[in-house]
Amino acid sequence: MHNVSFRQILLVAATLLAFFTLSASYSMADDSAVSKIREAINDQKQNIQKQKQVLLKLTREERDMFGELASIEDRISDIERKLFKSEDELTKIVAEEKSAKEKHAVLQEDLDKIVGNLKMMLAKLWPIHSRKLENKFGSLEDWESSDRNFVWLASVYKDAKAELTKAENQSKMIFENLEVQKELRIKSEKKLTAINKTKDLLLKDKLSLLSGIRQIRSMKMSREEELKALLDTINKLNYKLKSLTSKKILNFKGELPAPCDGKVKINFDPSAKPPVRGEGFETNGNINVKSIFWGKVVHNDTLRGFGRVVIIYHGYNYYSLYAYLSESLVKTGQEVEKDEVIGKTGYYPALKGTGLYFELRFHQKPVNPEKWLSR
Structure with a gap:
């Protein structure tokens, strides 16, 4: 051991x-x-x-x-x-x-x-x-x-x-x-x-x-694509209006009233980046917006990028668009008179104040409002 x-x-x-x-x-x-x-x-x-x-x-x-x-x-x-x-x-x-x-x-x-x-x-x-x-x-x-x-x-x-x-x-x-x-x-x-x-x-x-x-x-979709899709849908319905059989908007070119009182601060310029397809009116508060011609309300709702929008069909493939409204006073399907009040101007982001963005279109193509409205 x-x-x-x-x-x-x-x-x-x-x-x-x-x-x-x-x-x-x-x-x-x-x-x-x-x-x-x-x-x-x-x-x-x-x-x-x-x-x-x-x-x-x-x-x-x-x-x-x-x-x-x-x-x-x-x-x-x-x-x-x-x-x-x-x-x-x-x-x-x-x-x-x-x-x-x-x-x-x-x-x-x-x-x-x-x-x-x-x-x-x-x-x-x-x-x-x-x-x-x-x-x-x-x-x-x-x-x-x-x-x-x-x-x-x-x-x-x-x-x-x-x-x-x-x-x-x-x-x-x-x-x-x-x-x-x-x-x-x-x-x-x-x-x-x-x-x-x-x-x-x-x-x-x-x-x-x-x-x-x-x-x-x-x-x-861009707002332009969305608007074109909307107008295409409306155009395919092929509305025929009784009130417009004798009233062609083309005959009033250069004589149409402005959609509201105010100064044009944004001008039509489709070649700009981003493109400007209408005119921007600066207004003094929430004032009346009027239809530039006889027609039919085909859109009365919000639209992305435009706020509340009213679109009026004037026959013969012509449309007018009124955007950034604070309120609309018409209904879809309603027929309106020339100079009839359709709403009130609202906040216009690009102007940082109250105003109206306005477009006039033939089919889906924007046209220069300056050539159509009387000044």
Whole structure:
């Protein structure tokens, strides 16, 4: 048996103690690392779960929105079917009205001929009638001559009476034709009013559809692209307005009133960067904004980059746009008069005060308002 010193025992004990301490510290470090990893995994799981819930919610919302859009599309299809039918009916009414007008022209021409014949007969009869009144039908000694005159006069009177009867019948037919035209015109106007109301509903649904599609697809459209898409949608509806049949905006070029009182601070400059496609009016507070011409309100809502906007269709593919309104006083589908108040000016960011941004467009292309407005 070997002799072991106390010092050796202490050294072995110290070594063992150090080993166990080191092992314990390694074990604690391992536990801490594992704990952190587990916490990170749990956090990740929670984040994934949250993302899944958000994704599920968005999916449901998207599905609901697509369902709503599908419903709108179905409604649009139904309205368009009714619209096509109504427009076909209107085309037939217009054709009937045209035919009635053509018939009226023929009847009037025939009546003019009849009246001409009557005038010629009267021109022949009147001198003879006057002479007979003077000499009491002449001398009885000239009986043969008087008899011939009498027979001739009777024949002329008979022809004149026949022509007069023709004239009366022709006048009656013309009167009846005018009544038919009147009924067709009333029918046409009613049908046109109904068609435009249907188009108003269609426009509302199509704009909702455009808005919904943009939201779902997160479409990054410039405000010009958005405005063009809007005008294209309106243009395809092909509105025909009763009030504009005799009022063409093109005939008033250079004579249109300014949309509001104020100074033009921003001028039309499509080549600028960014392009300026209209004019900016600086105003003294929230003042009246007026329609520059007769037309129909086809948009009355906010539009990205323009604030509250009213767009008026003036017929023949001309539109006017009034932006940065503090309020609008019209409704979509409403027909407005020239100089009618449609809203109030609001805050115009580019001018850092109250004002109005105004555009005039042909189809979707902006035109220089300076050439159209009277100064």
